[in-house]
Amino acid sequence: xxxxxxxxEFTGISRMLTGRMEYQLPLADGAGMMDVVRAIGCKFPxxxxxxxxxxGESLIPTNLFSxxxxxxxxxxxxxxxxxxxxxxxxxxxxxxx
Amino acid sequence: xxxYSGKILHIDLTEQKTWVEDKTEDWxxxxxxxxxxxxxxxxxxxxxxxxxxxxxxxxxxxxxxxAGTPVPVGGKYGLASKSPMTGFIGDSLSGSWLxxxxxxxxxxGVVIHGSSEKWVYIFIDDERxxxxxxxxxxxxxxxxxxxxxxxxxSDDMVRSATIGPAGENMVRYANVxxxxxxxxxxxxxxxxxSKKLKAVSVRGTKGITVADPETLNKLSFDITKEAQGPxxxxxxxxxxxxxxxxxxxxxxxxxxxxxxxxFEDAEKISGEYLHEHNNVKTIACAQCPIACxxxxxxxxGPWAGTMTGIEYxxxxxxxxxxxxxxxxxxxxxxxxxxxxxxxxxxxxxTISWAMESFERGVLTKEDFxxxxxxxxxxxxxxxxxxxxxxxxMIRDQVGIGKLLSQGTKRASEKIDKERGTESYQWAMxxxxxxxxxxxxxxxxxxxxxxxxxxxxxxxxxxxSYDPDIKGEVDRFTVDDTRGELARSTEEYAAVYDTLPLCKxxxxxxxxxxxxxxxxxxxxxxxxATTGWNFEYDDIDLIGERAFTIKKAFNIRxxxxxxxxxxPYRWMNEPMTKGPSAGHFTSKKELExxxxxxxxxxxxxxxxxxxxxxxxxxxxxxVAEQIGV
Numbered sequence: 001x002x003x004x005x006x007x008x009e010f011t012g013i014s015r016m017l018t019g020r021m022e023y024q025l026p027l028a029d030g031a032g033m034m035d036v037v038r039a040i041g042c043k044f045p046x047x048x049x050x051x052x053x054x055x056g057e058s059l060i061p062t063n064l065f066s067x068x069x070x071x072x073x074x075x076x077x078x079x080x081x082x083x084x085x086x087x088x089x090x091x092x093x094x095x096x097x
Numbered sequence: 098x099x100x101y102s103g104k105i106l107h108i109d110l111t112e113q114k115t116w117v118e119d120k121t122e123d124w125x126x127x128x129x130x131x132x133x134x135x136x137x138x139x140x141x142x143x144x145x146x147x148x149x150x151x152x153x154x155x156x157x158x159x160x161x162x163x164a165g166t167p168v169p170v171g172g173k174y175g176l177a178s179k180s181p182m183t184g185f186i187g188d189s190l191s192g193s194w195l196x197x198x199x200x201x202x203x204x205x206g207v208v209i210h211g212s213s214e215k216w217v218y219i220f221i222d223d224e225r226x227x228x229x230x231x232x233x234x235x236x237x238x239x240x241x242x243x244x245x246x247x248x249x250x251s252d253d254m255v256r257s258a259t260i261g262p263a264g265e266n267m268v269r270y271a272n273v274x275x276x277x278x279x280x281x282x283x284x285x286x287x288x289x290x291s292k293k294l295k296a297v298s299v300r301g302t303k304g305i306t307v308a309d310p311e312t313l314n315k316l317s318f319d320i321t322k323e324a325q326g327p328x329x330x331x332x333x334x335x336x337x338x339x340x341x342x343x344x345x346x347x348x349x350x351x352x353x354x355x356x357x358x359x360f361e362d363a364e365k366i367s368g369e370y371l372h373e374h375n376n377v378k379t380i381a382c383a384q385c386p387i388a389c390x391x392x393x394x395x396x397x398g399p400w401a402g403t404m405t406g407i408e409y410x411x412x413x414x415x416x417x418x419x420x421x422x423x424x425x426x427x428x429x430x431x432x433x434x435x436x437x438x439x440x441x442x443x444x445x446x447t448i449s450w451a452m453e454s455f456e457r458g459v460l461t462k463e464d465f466x467x468x469x470x471x472x473x474x475x476x477x478x479x480x481x482x483x484x485x486x487x488x489x490m491i492r493d494q495v496g497i498g499k500l501l502s503q504g505t506k507r508a509s510e511k512i513d514k515e516r517g518t519e520s521y522q523w524a525m526x527x528x529x530x531x532x533x534x535x536x537x538x539x540x541x542x543x544x545x546x547x548x549x550x551x552x553x554x555x556x557x558x559x560x561s562y563d564p565d566i567k568g569e570v571d572r573f574t575v576d577d578t579r580g581e582l583a584r585s586t587e588e589y590a591a592v593y594d595t596l597p598l599c600k601x602x603x604x605x606x607x608x609x610x611x612x613x614x615x616x617x618x619x620x621x622x623x624x625a626t627t628g629w630n631f632e633y634d635d636i637d638l639i640g641e642r643a644f645t646i647k648k649a650f651n652i653r654x655x656x657x658x659x660x661x662x663x664p665y666r667w668m669n670e671p672m673t674k675g676p677s678a679g680h681f682t683s684k685k686e687l688e689x690x691x692x693x694x695x696x697x698x699x700x701x702x703x704x705x706x707x708x709x710x711x712x713x714x715x716x717x718x719v720a721e722q723i724g725v
Contacts, residue, residue, distance in 0.1 A: 011346065012339035013331045015369055050327045060327055062604065064567065069346050069676030072568030089346050092331045093566055094339060094409070 003029045004084035008040055012092040014063070017046040033065060033078040034058070036088060051092065063092050099308040100162055100626040101125050102203040105138065108219060108226060110292055111152055111211030115226045120205070126629065127715055131597035132188040133643035134159035134206060135177035136650055139186065140719070142208050145653050149181035150267070150291035156209040158199070161597050164384070165200035165305045167317035168622055169324055170599035172196050172384030180283040181269050182443070182504055183528040183553050185651040187283030190597050191258070193276035193382040198256040201301025209294065218246065218296035223303065231295035236262055238436035239274035246298050257298040261438025264290040266494045268502040270443035274435070277406060278382060281440050283530060283552055308628030316621055320605050324386045328604040332389040333379065337409035338368030340534070341417070347566065348675030349536035352417045353478050354449040355525050355666055358536040359675035362422035371407060375424055380406065387601055395425045405432035410556070413534035414445025419452060419484055426481025430488055437492035443504055446531040448487050450505045450524055452478050459518045467496035505531060522665045528553040537667050539677030540565040540572050545583045545690040549661045551647040558594065560586040573677070575686045580693025588640035592619070595643045612637070642714055649706065649716070652723045658704045661691055701725060
C-alpha cells in the first residue's frame with residue numbers, strides 16, 4: 001500500500017526527456033531509492049538509457065538525487081528511504097563551463 | 098620524434114627577430130603540452146619579479162599532444178604569462194582550429210618576447226614569420242579581427258588568436274580569442290595589449306606523424322562513438338548552462354554578488370529556458386564530437402540580433418550574480434565581453450561588485466557620469482541596461498570604466514582608500530582573480546581548492562567540488578580528508594589541462610571518470626601518438642608535475658602561505674537563504690584544511706616545496722631555485 005508521497009523534481013536532460021518539471025510519486029512505507037528509480041523509469045521510459053541504466057535499477061553515473069537540496073546521495077546510497085514530503089531532485093551534474 | 102616536431106619558435110617583438118629552440122624527447126616526456134608546457138616555457142623565459150606588462154614577461158603558447166590527430170577533443174593549446182590580475186602564473190586553455198593549424202606548421206610551442214613600438218600582428222606561415230602592421234585592425238572586435246586578417250592574407254585557412262578593444266585598452270582581465278573560443282582568464286589580452294600585439298595568425302600546411310596510426314585511429318573511433326552516447330548527452334543538448342538550476346537547487350548559485358546562493362528567478366535564466374527561447378544552434382570546437390556550445394540569440398527588444406555562445410560560468414556572472422532575470426540582457430553582456438575581448442566572468446563579477454557598492458551608497462549615480470550618460474547610471478541589481486552600459490564603459494575605458502577595468506581587488510582597494518569604505522568585504526576574488534560560479538560556502542572541499550589554486554580560485558583547475566556535489570563527503574563540514582581530496586582533484590584536472598583534453602570526454606573511455614577508468618586509455622593514446630611506454634603512474638605524474646611547476650613559478654614570484662585565502666565574504670558571512678543557509682568557511686577551518694593540503698602535497702607547513710621532492714619529480718633546476 002502506498003503511504004508516503006514524494007515530489008521528484010526534474011532538471012536539465014531529465015526535464016527535457018520527461019517534459020515535466022516535477023512528478024508526485026506515491027511510495028510504499030520502507031521503499032528505497034531503487035524503488036524510486038524503477039518507478040520513474042516505468043513512468044517515463046525515455047529516461048532509461050539516458051539517465052537511468054538500461055536495466056532500470058540505478059542511475060547512470062553523474063546523475064544523482066539530492067534530498068531537499070541539502071543531502072546529496074552518491075552512487076552507492078540507493079538504500080536511502082525517502083520520507084513523506086521529501087523533494088527528490090534529480091540532477092545531471094556537469095563540470096566546467 | 099613522433100607526435101611532436103621537437104621545436105619551439107621564439108619571436109622577439111622588440112628586435113623583430115626569431116630563432117628556433119630544439120627540445121629533447123625527455124623534455125617532452127616531462128612537460129607534455131598545454132598548461133604544463135606553457136608554464137615551463139614561462140619558467141625558462143621570464144625575468145623573475147618582472148612587471149606583467151613589461152617586455153620581460155613572455156607570451157607562451159604550448160600545443161596539445163593530440164592536436165591535429167584523430168583523438169577526440171584533443172585540439173587544444175595552453176597559453177601562459179605572468180598574470181596582471183594575480184602577479185602569479187596566468188595559465189589558460191583554448192581550443193579548436195588554431196591549435197591544429199599550429200601543429201601543422203610544425204611548432205610545439207611559441208614564445209613571444211619583448212614588446213613592439215607599433216601595433217603589429219604576427220603571421221606564422223609554416224616556418225616563416227612575418228611582423229605585419231596591425232594599425233588597420235585597431236578597434237576591431239575579436240571575431241572581426243580574425244576575419245579581417247583572413248581577408249588581408251586572402252586565405253580562409255589562416256587561423257588567428259586575437260585581442261579586441263579591451264585588450265588594446267589594457268582592461269586588466271582582457272582575454273585572447275580564437276575560432277570563437279577564449280583563453281579566457283587571468284588577463285592575457287592585456288599582456289598582449291602591453292606588447293602592442295593585436296594577433297597571432299598561423300597557416301600550417303604540413304602533416305603530423307604519429308607512431309602507431311592504426312591503433313590511434315581505432316582507439317579514437319571507439320571514444321568518438323562513446324562520446325555520442327548518454328555520457329555526454331547533457332553537454333550536447335543543453336550544454337553547461339544546465340548547471341544554473343542544479344546550483345540553485347543546492348543553494349550554491351551565486352546571487353547578487355554572492356550575497357546568497359539561491360535566485361528567485363533561476364528558471365528564467367536557466368539553460369532549459371535558454372534552450373527553448375534563445376538557442377539557435379549548437380556548435381563544436383574543431384576535433385570535438387560532443388558540441389556543447391549553445392549559440393544563443395536575442396530575438397526581440399533593443400538588443401535583437403545579438404548572438405554569442407553561452408556557457409554556465411559566463412551566464413551566472415551576468416545574470417543571477419547581477420540579480421538580472423532577463424536573458425536578453427545577459428546575452429548582450431556576454432556578447433559585449435566576447436567581442437570586446439574580456440573575461441566575461443571577471444567582468445560580470447566586477448560589475449556585480451559595483452552594483453552592491455551602488456546599493457550600499459559607496460558608489461553613486463555621479464560616479465557613472467560620462468559623455469554618453471551625462472546624468473549617470475542607476476547601477477542597481479537587476480538593471481540590465483545599466484549593466485550593459487557599464488560593460489561598454491569598461492571595454493572603452495570611459496569614466497568609471499577605467500576603475501572597473503582593473504577587477505574587484507584593485508577597484509575596491511582604490512575606492513576604500515579614497516572614501517574610507519570597506520568594499521573589500523564584497524570584492525569576490527582571491528589572489529586578485531574573481532571567483533567561480535560555485536558558492537564555496539556550501540562546498541567546503543571546493544573552498545580549500547579555491548584558496549590554494551595557483552591561478553586563483555578556479556573551477557577548471559581543481560575538481561574539488563566533485564566530492565562535495567556528488568555527496569561523497571558532507572559538503573557543509575570540514576574533516577581530515579579534505580587536504581588529500583584537494584590534492585587529488587587538482588592533479589586530476591591538471592592531467593586533462595596538460596594533454597590537453599576537454600574534461601567532458603572523461604567518462605567516454607570506460608564509463609568511469611576516475612583515474613582507474615581513464616588513465617589506462619590516456620596512456621594508450623599517448624603511446625600510440627609518440628611511441629613511448631607510458632603507464633598508469635606516468636599519467637599521475639603528468640598532473641603532479643604540472644601543478645608543481647605552476648606552484649614553483651608562484652614561489653619564485655614571491656608567493657606566501659597567506660596568499661592561499663578566500664574572499665572576506667566566504668570566510669565571514671553565512672548565507673541566509675536556501676539549502677546552504679548558515680554556512681561559511683571560517684579562517685580557522687581554512688587554515689586547518691591548508692595544513693592538511695600542504696602535508697598531502699609533500700610540502701612543508703609554509704607551503705614551500707622540499708628540494709628532494711622536486712628532484713624526485715625530475716626538476717633539479719627548479720629545486721636549485723626555489724626548493725627548501
